[in-house]
Amino acid sequence: MQLTDAQLDRYARHIVLREIGGEGQKKLLSSHVAVIGAGGIGSPVIQYLAAGGVGRLTIIDDDVVTLSNLQRQTLFATVDVGAPKAERAAAVAVALNPDAQAHAVRERIGADNAEELLSGADIVVDGSDNFATRLAVADACTRLRIPLVSAALGQFQGQIGTFRGWEPDLPCYRCFVGDAFDADDCDSCSELGVLGAMAGIMGGWAAMEAVRQIVGFGPDQAGKLHIFDGITPKMRTIRIAKDPACKTCGAR
Template sequence: MALPADRLDRFARHIVLPEVGGAGQVALTEAHVVLVGCGGIGSPALQYLAAAGIGKLTLIDDDVVEASNLQRQTLFSLANLGQSKADAAADWVRRFDLALEVHALRLRLDRANAGDCIAGATVVLDGCDNFATRLAVSDACVKAGVPLTSAALGRFQGQVANFAGHLPGQPCYRCWVGDAFDAEDCDTCAADGVLGAMAGMIGTFGAMQAIRVILEGRAVLGDPQWGQLHLFDGLTPSLRTIKVPKDTGCRACSGA
């Protein structure tokens, strides 16, 4: 496809990058990103995915906006209190760029509906706040053959990785955390606290890694870095990367 003149102007700073170029911008325009969670991680991730020109966005969240969210969930304002996060986030996208297609799903993703929720995705970006949902998303991605960008945050620690458990020899998210976390209970930012700027850093890092997946094969930026878990310490600050090995006994991806 050819980008119209107004889109060429809007994305000029992308197009002049050899790692993106016109073809890369077209790939972003044709991509479909499913975003799980429109909260602390999802808010900044969505803003930069939309800014990158991702052509289709599906937003999944069953929560409503509360005053305590405004410290880090940058999509929302006082006017959104009590509204569905998915709906409010979709409205933000429509105001930001009329050319983008956006769908809001006001539901809690689980094992029963995960496959339908991610259908047709180029990549899924998971920024939700519990392991049960994360594992349901990961297992559905493996089954559907869809890459997963996982972004997580706890206090001053962040984790971001791309997984492709459907590909031979590549790990999935379950290979990293195992089966012990198939439960709803986990630490929450309400109990432990979170610095808003940390959520912004991890959310935008997640958007960057999802863009890597979409641009796979295009110079340096197009290396999806499958199974490379980036661990960010916001207090030091420091960043280190570890390689997640494939679990040959993983119940989700051991056949790949």
């Protein structure tokens, strides 16, 4: 694969980075990232991955834009209220960068269809808002051996982790949260609120971790959970242990 003159110009600030360079940019252009949710986290993920040259994006979201989304979901404008999120997000991605192929999936992802929807992706970025979806996505990623970048936020806090649970010494997402006694029980932004800029921080971070997995720069972050407190502000990192009894990735 040869970069065109236009691509050399567009991605010049990536290419001059020793950790990415021309070969790393080619990897991005050849990559396929599936994004779960075009919401607060998904918005900056989609924007930065499209702008940065990820060649193919699959955007999975069955919801429509509402007025209350606009405070943090920067992909959308007032005129988009009522429009399908996945389709509008795909249109914005292509408008940002014609190198990006964006496929909208207006479907709710779950245990019954996750493997089918995610098959063929190089990386999955999950910004969904409930444990049922997160566990279904995570279990499918482990079975398909696709690295998962999982990001979450609420109020002034966010967390992000990368999971490759099929590897012998690394945990999967289920090792972190367990079997989630009530898989649908997740605090929602509508109930607790969220600072819009926190979505930008966590979504941008998730995009960076997806690029890290594709290109391979810096220390591997798999198996670590980064927790950011926006009020203080401060961050701490913990290492997640692999659960030998985990029904997804544990010893059988």
